[in-house]
Amino acid sequence: MAATQSPSGSLRPDQRLRDVGLFLRQALRTFRATGAIAPSGPALANALTRFVDEREDPSAPLTILEAGAGTGAVSRAIVRHMRAGDTLDLVEPNSHFVGHLADLLATDPDFVRVADRVTVHQALVTDLGPDRRFDVIVSGLPFANFTAEEVREILEYYFTVLKPGGHLSFFGYLYTKEVKAVIAPREDYLRQARSSWVVQEWVDRYGIGTERVLPNIPPAWIHHLRKPTE
Numbered sequence: 001m002a003a004t005q006s007p008s009g010s011l012r013p014d015q016r017l018r019d020v021g022l023f024l025r026q027a028l029r030t031f032r033a034t035g036a037i038a039p040s041g042p043a044l045a046n047a048l049t050r051f052v053d054e055r056e057d058p059s060a061p062l063t064i065l066e067a068g069a070g071t072g073a074v075s076r077a078i079v080r081h082m083r084a085g086d087t088l089d090l091v092e093p094n095s096h097f098v099g100h101l102a103d104l105l106a107t108d109p110d111f112v113r114v115a116d117r118v119t120v121h122q123a124l125v126t127d128l129g130p131d132r133r134f135d136v137i138v139s140g141l142p143f144a145n146f147t148a149e150e151v152r153e154i155l156e157y158y159f160t161v162l163k164p165g166g167h168l169s170f171f172g173y174l175y176t177k178e179v180k181a182v183i184a185p186r187e188d189y190l191r192q193a194r195s196s197w198v199v200q201e202w203v204d205r206y207g208i209g210t211e212r213v214l215p216n217i218p219p220a221w222i223h224h225l226r227k228p229t230e
């Protein structure tokens, strides 16, 4: 049966509770990969989809990749902004989240509208291979939990499959390094510091804007990057 939405299009409290419950269970099971205790809120999801919404050529359809779709909080904002001809690849390794995304595509009106142009891949994003090309990449991967080498491999992958002039938007949480400096083992603090230097290297090279999204739990930052045209 098709799920009904509230008139504003935001999630009903029972849907939000269902998604938070699923997310929290997976975070408890595997925090390193899940990287948060709750799905992104609507303000963060909307800010991440800026380059699906704002287009240089409004008549040209977009190829969109979302890495780390989780319970679909950001995917929902993406599908709401999708126009005729746009396609979306959702990548998510966790089978519980993949099952949930398949459900949304079959029953949720926001997703059903574009379901024939959305593909869900149960995979790590780098396993999609180098031959695809995207105009927009939205990444929800928890870089703060990864090693510097993993972050570099993923950013290199994004810039391989991004078209010249294409955009990458990704986020992390504010103050995690400062909190870790106080409460985490020194090794973990140093690992995160090294990962964040890799992120900063890419932001210095390709960054076109940084935002803070305070109405999110926890508050977040977003970086927007653009691949040069030559």
Ligand SMILES: C[S@@+](CC[C@H](N)C(=O)[O-])C[C@H]1O[C@@H](n2cnc3c(N)ncnc32)[C@H](O)[C@@H]1O
Binding pocket: 033, 034, 035, 036, 038, 039, 040, 067, 068, 069, 070, 071, 072, 073, 074, 091, 092, 093, 094, 097, 123, 124, 125, 126, 140, 141, 142
């Ligand atoms: C912080 S959650 C973000 C979920 C969702 N985008 C949101 O904002 O609510 C990170 C997600 O990335 C997924 N993930 C972790 N490593 C991944 C990888 N290498 N490739 C693709 N997804 C990955 C996790 O399973 C998890 O669903």
